[in-house]
Amino acid sequence: MEEVRVETAGGRYPVYVGDGLYEGKFVEEIRRLRPRTVALVSHPTIFAVHGERMLAALGEALGAAGSVARFLFSQGEEHKNLRTVEAGYVALLEAGINREDVLISFGGGVVGDTAGFIAATYMRGIGCIQVPTTLMAMVDSSIGGKVGVDLPGAKNAVGAFHQPLAVFSDTGVLQTLPAREMRSGMAEVAKYGFLYDEALLAEVETWSGRREPGAAGLEDIIAACAVHKARVVGEDERDVGGVRAMLNYGHTFGHALESAAGFGTLLHGEAVAVGMMMAARLSESMGLAQGGLYDVHRRLLAPLLAAMPLRVEVDAEELLVYMRSDKKRGKGERFVLLEGPQAPRLVEDVPRELVNEAVEDIVEDIRSGEPWP
Ligand SMILES: NC(=O)c1ccc[n+]([C@@H]2O[C@H](COP(=O)([O-])OP(=O)(O)OC[C@H]3O[C@@H](n4cnc5c(N)ncnc54)[C@H](O)[C@@H]3O)[C@@H](O)[C@H]2O)c1
Ligand SMILES: [Zn+2]
Numbered sequence: 476m477e478e479v480r481v482e483t484a485g486g487r488y489p490v491y492v493g494d495g496l497y498e499g500k501f502v503e504e505i506r507r508l509r510p511r512t513v514a515l516v517s518h519p520t521i522f523a524v525h526g527e528r529m530l531a532a533l534g535e536a537l538g539a540a541g542s543v544a545r546f547l548f549s550q551g552e553e554h555k556n557l558r559t560v561e562a563g564y565v566a567l568l569e570a571g572i573n574r575e576d577v578l579i580s581f582g583g584g585v586v587g588d589t590a591g592f593i594a595a596t597y598m599r600g601i602g603c604i605q606v607p608t609t610l611m612a613m614v615d616s617s618i619g620g621k622v623g624v625d626l627p628g629a630k631n632a633v634g635a636f637h638q639p640l641a642v643f644s645d646t647g648v649l650q651t652l653p654a655r656e657m658r659s660g661m662a663e664v665a666k667y668g669f670l671y672d673e674a675l676l677a678e679v680e681t682w683s684g685r686r687e688p689g690a691a692g693l694e695d696i697i698a699a700c701a702v703h704k705a706r707v708v709g710e711d712e713r714d715v716g717g718v719r720a721m722l723n724y725g726h727t728f729g730h731a732l733e734s735a736a737g738f739g740t741l742l743h744g745e746a747v748a749v750g751m752m753m754a755a756r757l758s759e760s761m762g763l764a765q766g767g768l769y770d771v772h773r774r775l776l777a778p779l780l781a782a783m784p785l786r787v788e789v790d791a792e793e794l795l796v797y798m799r800s801d802k803k804r805g806k807g808e809r810f811v812l813l814e815g816p817q818a819p820r821l822v823e824d825v826p827r828e829l830v831n832e833a834v835e836d837i838v839e840d841i842r843s844g845e846p847w848p
Contacts, residue, residue, distance in 0.1 A: 476491060476492065476493030476496065476499070476500065477491070477492045477493060477694065477695075477698040477701075478490070478491055478492075479492070479698060479701040479702050479705050480705065481618060481619075481638070481705040481708060481709060482705075482709045483620070483638055483708055483709055483712040484712060485620055485636055485637075485638040485712055486620065486638030486639070486640070488638060488639060488640055488641050488642070489641050489642070490617075490618055490641075490642040490644065490701045490705065491641070491642065491643050491644065492613070492644045492646070492694055492697045492698045492701060493644075493645065493646065493694055494645065494646045494647045494694065495645065495647060496643050496644070496645040497528055497529060497532040497606075497643070497645055497647075498528075498532060500643065501532055501536070501606075501643050501645075502532050502535050502536045503536075504604075504640075504641050504643075505532075505533065505536035505537065505577075505604075506536050508577055508602070508640065510537070510541070510575065510576045510577040510602075511540070511541060511542070511575060511576060512541065512542050512543070512544055512570060512571065512572055512576045513533055513537065513541070513542075513543050513544070513576065513577055513578075513579055514543075514544050514545075514546060514566075514567050514570065514572050514576065514577070514578040514579065515529065515533070515543050515544070515545050515546070515578075515579050515581055516545075516546045516547075516548075516563065516578060516579065516580050516581065516582075516586060516589070516590035516593065517545070517546075517547055517580075517581040517582050517586055518547060518548065518549065518550040518582050518585075518586060519547045519549070519550075520550055521550075521581065521582050521583075521586070521608055522545070522547055522581070524651050525581075525608065525648050525651070529579075529581055529606070530543065533579075542570075544566065544567070544569075544570030544572060545566075546562070546563050546566040546567070548562065548563070548589070550585065551585070551739060552585060552625065552738050552739055553738065553739065554585065554589075555585045555588055555589050555624050555625050556624050556625055556626070557624055557626075557633065559589055559624070560589065560592060560593055560596075560624055563589070563590070563593040563597075564593065564597055567593070567597055572597070572598075572601070573598065573601075574598050574599075574600075574601050576601060576602075577601065577602045577603070577604060577640070578590060578593065578594040578597075578601055578602065578603045578604070579603075579604045579606055580594075580603060580604070580605050580606060580607075580617075580639075581606045581608065582606075582607070582608050582609075582612070583607065583608055583609035583611060583612045583616075583656075584607075584609065584611050584612045584615070584616035584617075584743070586608075586612075587605055587607060587612050587616050587617050587622070588616060588621075588622050588623055588624065588631070588634075589622075589624055590603070590622075591603055591605070591620075591622030591623075591637055591639070592622040592623050592624055592633075592634060592635060592637070594622070594637060595622050595635040595636075595637030596635065600637065602640045603637060603639045603640065604639055604640050604641050604642075604643070605617035605618075605639040605641075605642045605643070606642075606643045606645070607642065607643075607644055608648045608649075608652070609649075609652055609656055609660060610649060610652065610656070610657055610659075610660025610661065610663075610664070610693070610697070611656070611659060611660040611663055611743065611744060612660075613644040613646075613649075613660070613697045613700075613701075614660060614663050614664055614667070614696075614697055614700035614701070614704070615663050615700070615704060615722075617639070617642045617644070618642055618701060618704045618705060618708065619638075619704060619707075619708040619712075619719075620636045620637050620638035620639065620708070620712070621634065621636060621714075622634055622635055622636075622637050623635065630730065630733075630734075630738075636712065636713060638712075642701075644697055644701070646690055646693050646694050646697065647690075649689075649690040649693060650689065650690050652690075654688070654782070655742065655781075655782040656742065657688065657689075657690075658683075658688075658744065658745075658778075658779040658780075658781065658782065659742035659743060659744030659745055659779070660744055661679055661682060661683070661744065661779050662744035662745065662747050662748040662751075662776065662779050663700075663743075663744050663747065664678070664679055664696055664700055665679045665748070665751070665775060665776060665779070666722070666724050666725060666747065666751065667699070667700050667703045667704075668816075669724060669751065669772070669813060669816055669817070669819075670703075670721055670722075670724055670813075670817065670819050671703050671817055671819075672699065672703065672817065673816060673817060674699075675696065675699055675700070676775060676816070678695075678696050678699075679775060679779075680775055682696070683775075683778040683779065684778075704722075707719055707721070707722060717821055720811065720821060721811055721819050721821065723811050724751060724754060724811040724813075724819060725747045725748070725749075725750035725751030725752075725753075725754050725811075726747060726750060726811075727750065727754075727798065727809075727810055727811075728749065728750030728751075728753040728754060728794075728798070728834070729743070729746040729747040729748075729749065729750030729751075730746070730750075730797075731750075731794050731795075731797035731798040732746040732749055732750060732794060732797075733746040734797045735790070735793045735794050735796075735797050741783060742783075744779070745779070745780055745783045748776040748779050748780055749776075749780070749837065749841070751772055751776065752769065752772045752773060752776060752837050752840075753833045753834055753837045754810060754811065754812055754813070754833075755768045755769045755771075755772040755813065756769045756832075756833040756836050756837060757810065757812060757825065757829060757830065757833040758812040758813045758814070760829050760832060760833060761812060761822070761825065761829060763812055763813070763814050763820065763822070764812070764813055764814055764815055765815065768813060768815065768816070771816065773840070790838070791831070791834045791835045791838045794834050794838070795830070795831060795834060798830070809821065809822070809823050809825075810822050810825050810830075812825075
């Protein structure tokens with residue numbers, strides 16, 4: 476087991492990474508917190524596979540006097556919305572959950588963001604424990620306290636900062652995660668690699684190169700990502716100092732791709748992988764990075780896109796329209812670019828022609844098909 480500490484003004488907490496945590500550290504921590512009732516938020520699908528293990532751990536921790544109230548909602552980004560949040564409030568109210576109790580988010584980023592937002596706002600905020608079950612959520616969304624839901628056509632438009640009390644990334648649950656979801660999470664791992672950590676890039680390559688990449692050996696990778704995320708969040712919790720903004724590498728393009736393809740078509744990590752390729756191309760054409768940066772991205776990221784559907788249908792014009800309508804954008808075009816691997820830079824006022832060119836180049840490259848997986 477590895478332990479990473481997060482230290483922010485909004486909260487100081489441990490992130491535990493390891494196999495079999497639910498039976499160990501998790502029980503210990505719940506006992507220490509002594510809630511009377513635990514609100515367990517998850518998807519029925521995750522609960523069906525891993526719920527029994529979770530309930531056994533909670534039973535052990537709470538003893539006969541404690542109880543668990545479940546709130547399960549349907550999976551998919553389309554359920555990360557205010558209707559789900561309201562149903563969650565009602566379920567908590569009916570279970571008599573108050574501010575001494577604790578909410579446990581048990582799932583991927585959709586559960587984590589939604590459950591975290593419920594915890595941030597129910598009775599003006601109750602304690603939240605994040606128990607991520609996807610690689611994406613373990614390396615990124617469960618750490619750092621950004622919680623929230625979507626409005627129609629506007630991703631993450633409503634939200635809060637609500638740091639969890641603790642994060643438990645039990646690698647055992649990843650054994651049931653579909654391969655495509657694993658690859659999507661691995662794209663986010665590659666992001667930390669390109670931004671900060673050469674060794675992580677090698678890990679991603681090794682992982683992709685295995686014939687049947689699974690959950691084995693993931694503990695170190697997840698812990699390394701947690702260290703990076705913890706450091707960044709510690710320096711810039713509220714995303715105002717330009718430090719946390721670096722984590723948006725590949726995301727300006729990526730979010731546009733997700734929207735253009737229609738939510739649910741591309742997985743978040745797939746869109747970010749293509750987005751990082753576009754950012755690498757743009758870094759080259761801006762004269763920031765040496766040639767070769769794009770090729771490194773392509774070699775490393777293409778295997779993660781093996782199951783990406785419609786990869787030849789991405790339309791450059793449409794993508795640019797979505798990028799222009801991105802509400803989060805300030806006055807000019809602002810991108811995280813690389814001067815080279817592990818040398819990120821926030822660049823304002825990127826010439827529009829170069830952005831267009833990068834988009835068209837990558838779309839063309841993807842269209843050409845070979846040697847894409
Ligand atoms: N708050 C943040 O800082 C932050 C950062 C990155 C992403 N996000 C958000 O995270 C979301 C994406 O999260 P995600 O990639 O985890 O997707 P997800 O939560 O939709 O999970 C992916 C799928 O895997 C299933 N699943 C989860 N765990 C499983 C397991 N152990 N075994 C089998 N199936 C399992 C889920 O039911 C779901 O169908 C997006 O909404 C994104 O906006 C938030
Ligand atoms: Zn992301």
